[in-house]
Amino acid sequence: MSEAGFSVLLLVADLLGLLGALFFLVSAIGLLRLPDFFCRIHAPTKAATLGVMLLGLGAILRSVVQGNLVWLEDLAILAFLFLTIPVSSQVLARAARSRDKAQQER
Secondary structure (H helix, E strand, C coil): CCHHHHHHHHHHHHHHHHHHHHHHHHHHHHHHHCCCHHHHHHHHHHHHHHHHHHHHHHHHHHHHHHCCCCHHHHHHHHHHHHHHHHHHHHHHHHHHHHHHHHHHHC
C-alpha cells in the first residue's frame, strides 16, 4: 500500500477514536443531567458501549496499519467489554428495582 493509503487509514483510525471519545463525553453529560437512577444508568451504558467500540476499532485499525499483532489483544478487550457493560448495567437496574420494591413493602 502506498504512503497516502497508510495516511488515510491512520486518519480514519484517529477519527474513530475521536468519535468514541465524543460518545464518552455525551455519556458523562447524560450521567450528570438525567433525573433518576434508571435514566442515569441508561445513558452511560448505551453511549459508553458505542464509545468503547469506536475507540477499540480505531486502535485495531491503527495496529493493523502499523503491522503489530496487538490488534488481537484489542479485539479480545472489545469482546469482553461488549459482553460485560450491558450485563452489569442490567444487574444494577434489577438490584435497584428490587431495592425499591423492598422499601415499598415496609
